[in-house]
Amino acid sequence: MADFSLWVIVSNLLLAARWTIALSLIAFVCGGVVGLLLLFARISGVRLLERFVFLYVEFFQGTPLLMQMFMLFFGVALFGVEISPWMAASLALTLWTSAFLTEIWRGCVKSVPLGQWDAADSLGFNFVDLMRYVILPQALRISVPPTVGFLVQVVKGTALASIIGFVELTRAGTMINNATFRPFLVYTIVGLIYFALCFPLSLLAKSLERRLNAAR
Amino acid sequence: MPLVSIVDVRKSFGSNEVLKGVSLPVERGDVVAIVGRSGSGKSTLLRCINGLESHDSGTITVDGLEVGGAATDMRVLRRQVGMIFQQFNLFPHLTALGNVMLAPRIVLKMGEREARDIALDMLAKVGLADKRDNYPSQLSGGQQQRVAIARALAMRPMALLCDEITSALDPELINEVLRVVETLASEGMTLMLVTHEMRFARDVGTKLVFMHQGRVHEEGPPKALFAAPQTLELQQFIGASRA
Amino acid sequence: MIYKLQFADLLPYWDVLVRGLAFTILLTLASTLSGVAVGTLGASARTFGPQWLSRLVGAYVELIRNTPFLVQLFFVYFGLPAAGLKLTETQAAFIAMTINLGAYSTEIIRAGIEATPKGVIEAGVSLAMTRLQVLRHVVLKPAFEKVWPALASQIIIVMLGSSVVSQISAEDLTYAANFIQSRNFRAFESYFVVALAYLMLAILARAILRALGSRLFPKA
Numbered sequence: 027m028a029d030f031s032l033w034v035i036v037s038n039l040l041l042a043a044r045w046t047i048a049l050s051l052i053a054f055v056c057g058g059v060v061g062l063l064l065l066f067a068r069i070s071g072v073r074l075l076e077r078f079v080f081l082y083v084e085f086f087q088g089t090p091l092l093m094q095m096f097m098l099f100f101g102v103a104l105f106g107v108e109i110s111p112w113m114a115a116s117l118a119l120t121l122w123t124s125a126f127l128t129e130i131w132r133g134c135v136k137s138v139p140l141g142q143w144d145a146a147d148s149l150g151f152n153f154v155d156l157m158r159y160v161i162l163p164q165a166l167r168i169s170v171p172p173t174v175g176f177l178v179q180v181v182k183g184t185a186l187a188s189i190i191g192f193v194e195l196t197r198a199g200t201m202i203n204n205a206t207f208r209p210f211l212v213y214t215i216v217g218l219i220y221f222a223l224c225f226p227l228s229l230l231a232k233s234l235e236r237r238l239n240a241a242r
Numbered sequence: 243m244p245l246v247s248i249v250d251v252r253k254s255f256g257s258n259e260v261l262k263g264v265s266l267p268v269e270r271g272d273v274v275a276i277v278g279r280s281g282s283g284k285s286t287l288l289r290c291i292n293g294l295e296s297h298d299s300g301t302i303t304v305d306g307l308e309v310g311g312a313a314t315d316m317r318v319l320r321r322q323v324g325m326i327f328q329q330f331n332l333f334p335h336l337t338a339l340g341n342v343m344l345a346p347r348i349v350l351k352m353g354e355r356e357a358r359d360i361a362l363d364m365l366a367k368v369g370l371a372d373k374r375d376n377y378p379s380q381l382s383g384g385q386q387q388r389v390a391i392a393r394a395l396a397m398r399p400m401a402l403l404c405d406e407i408t409s410a411l412d413p414e415l416i417n418e419v420l421r422v423v424e425t426l427a428s429e430g431m432t433l434m435l436v437t438h439e440m441r442f443a444r445d446v447g448t449k450l451v452f453m454h455q456g457r458v459h460e461e462g463p464p465k466a467l468f469a470a471p472q473t474l475e476l477q478q479f480i481g482a483s484r485a
Numbered sequence: 486m487i488y489k490l491q492f493a494d495l496l497p498y499w500d501v502l503v504r505g506l507a508f509t510i511l512l513t514l515a516s517t518l519s520g521v522a523v524g525t526l527g528a529s530a531r532t533f534g535p536q537w538l539s540r541l542v543g544a545y546v547e548l549i550r551n552t553p554f555l556v557q558l559f560f561v562y563f564g565l566p567a568a569g570l571k572l573t574e575t576q577a578a579f580i581a582m583t584i585n586l587g588a589y590s591t592e593i594i595r596a597g598i599e600a601t602p603k604g605v606i607e608a609g610v611s612l613a614m615t616r617l618q619v620l621r622h623v624v625l626k627p628a629f630e631k632v633w634p635a636l637a638s639q640i641i642i643v644m645l646g647s648s649v650v651s652q653i654s655a656e657d658l659t660y661a662a663n664f665i666q667s668r669n670f671r672a673f674e675s676y677f678v679v680a681l682a683y684l685m686l687a688i689l690a691r692a693i694l695r696a697l698g699s700r701l702f703p704k705a
């Protein structure tokens with residue numbers, strides 16, 4: 027027990043936290059891209075597409091992220107493809123993130139006053155131009171605070187990757203605990219590292235939101 | 243002994259002295275109309291009487307109970323004085339009847355039946371028996387204010403404090419509220435009302451108090467004061483409100 | 486290679502599934518009640534309490550909202566016994582969920598409390614109500630009405646998040662899936678069926694909470 031000085035514990039956890047950050051970034055960036063595509067589908071006016079995205083969102087928001095990870099991990103294997111925990115976690119987090127971001131952004135798009143849609147419509151804009159020049163620039167501004175806020179959920183969501191065996195911060199905490207038998211200390215440090223990652227994002231989201239509200 | 247006695251009351255917000263030694267006796271049955279420019283301390287004076295604000299020095303007593311006194315249970319005192327606000331301040335989640343019944347139920351510990359009977363009486367008194375199941379959001383401003391009066395009356399207070407109770411109303415709704423107040427006055431209710439309705443102050447008031455810069459600048463019988471104001475400030479004030 | 490899904494292999498384990506389902510429902514129910522109670526106290530203390538208490542509650546809220554539930558669960562289950570507090574899996578799961586929902590609902594209910602106009606509170610005070618009566622009858626009821634939808638969503642999020650209590654061997658719905666797939670080797674089918682069960686629970690919970698809302702806060 028004495029072999030594991032506090033510093034050894036902390037430095038190992040910090041090293042593992044790099045994977046938490048990497049996984050968060052991948053999920054956020056990829057989830058953002060997929061989310062944007064889904065958003066377009068959701069407001070495209072094409073019934074079938076809209077219906078699909080609705081069900082997609084319903085499914086990913088209505089089931090546990092852990093189940094989604096398990097299903098991906100074991101589901102892909104059914105096709106005879108070996109998938110690493112890292113891949114499974116990235117994929118599951120991407121899909122999960124995209125569902126939430128689509129829904130958040132849809133709210134932002136919907137809050138662009140209807141008059142703007144009509145005005146642009148009467149100017150003969152097609153869908154792409156309407157989105158590009160009228161709706162998205164406005165929706166973008168209001169979407170920043172909740173998007174940053176959701177990044178906190180993504181960082182916390184990556185902890186579930188530990189359950190399918192990917193070694194990130196939480197998993198490293200469990201492994202170090204198994205070696206040191208100092209759960210109180212280890213999980214306190216793990217929690218504090220997550221806090222150090224998430225709290226600045228929460229503060230940023232809050233201050234962005236305040237600034238946006240003040241600007242209106 | 244006056245029902246409400248105010249003696250040399252001072253009150254500051256930070257370095258801003260808002261009441262600079264106000265003295266005023268209010269007898270049972272008095273209808274005291276308090277007028278004065280915005281910022282002269284009228285609201286603060288009323289709010290000190292039921293302890294919504296605490297005064298810094300001087301004494302206020304209501305029916306012998308000293309406001310803020312060590313021996314005074316402020317909740318006993320507040321049962322004696324009802325307050326009606328400019329913004330009505332009805333409880334938005336309760337119906338008109340619910341608004342009127344709540345305090346009798348939980349403060350006076352009345353039974354459901356008794357509280358309900360009293361509440362219905364009071365709603366009838368302000369002419370709103372048929373609106374008892376409406377929520378505040380479904381009532382006009384004048385109706386909301388009358389519910390607020392019924393709510394205060396249901397506590398059977400000895401005096402009512404009214405702070406510009408018609409100022410937030412559309413002109414055509416003012417009279418329905420003033421009529422209720424007039425009825426209360428004629429029944430002998432002790433009233434202290436801050437108002438901008440000069441004619442109402444003159445016709446219904448038994449005493450006019452003109453507040454100016456945190457002091458009672460002039461007081462007396464309303465009709466006499468309106469006819470012949472003694473100070474330049476009251477002259478100007480009356481002149482401005484006629485215009 | 487084409488794999489044929491074999492849902493029939495789950496049938497022998499239906500009782501395991503039902504027990505897991507019941508556990509998840511009861512755990513959610515219990516921690517919803519206690520979590521919302523904690524949130525009500527927390528929000529009241531945060532808005533009306535003395536400054537030190539308000540700060541303390543604020544720190545609790547931020548600490549919980551900015552760490553994963555899984556880590557909170559491990560801390561309660563593994564960490565607290567090391568500090569002298571022994572807990573069963575079920576107790577640990579219940580406590581962790583209460584703490585978690587407590588923090589979120591503190592923040593949600595606080596928003597509702599702060600939307601109460603000052604004048605309405607003064608009306609309550611003027612009617613000789615005690616501070617506690619004002620809080621209960623004048624402030625909290627409309628506050629709950631206002632934030633009910635947000636509270637309902639959070640309850641559902643916490644219910645779905647509870648699937649990780651299987652990690653400390655609490656025998657919930659996810660635990661049932663883990664158990665079944667370890668016996669019949671139908672991992673995907675097991676998790677798929679259980680995921681659908683969660684989805685049904687979420688939809689059902691949403692409907693029940695909405696109905697409860699319109700029952701609790703009737704309004705024309």
Ligand SMILES: Nc1ncnc2c1ncn2[C@@H]1O[C@H](COP(=O)(O)OP(=O)(O)O)[C@@H](O)[C@H]1O
Binds near residue numbers: 255260279281282287
């Ligand atoms: N809660 C408060 N904090 C600081 N200043 C206040 C407060 N309430 C009133 N004041 C100040 O006290 C003065 C008198 O206000 P008030 O009694 O409301 O006047 P009136 O009702 O005659 O218009 C004003 O200058 C006002 O700005």
Ligand SMILES: [Mg+2]
Binds near residue numbers: 284285286406
């Ligand atoms: Mg005023």
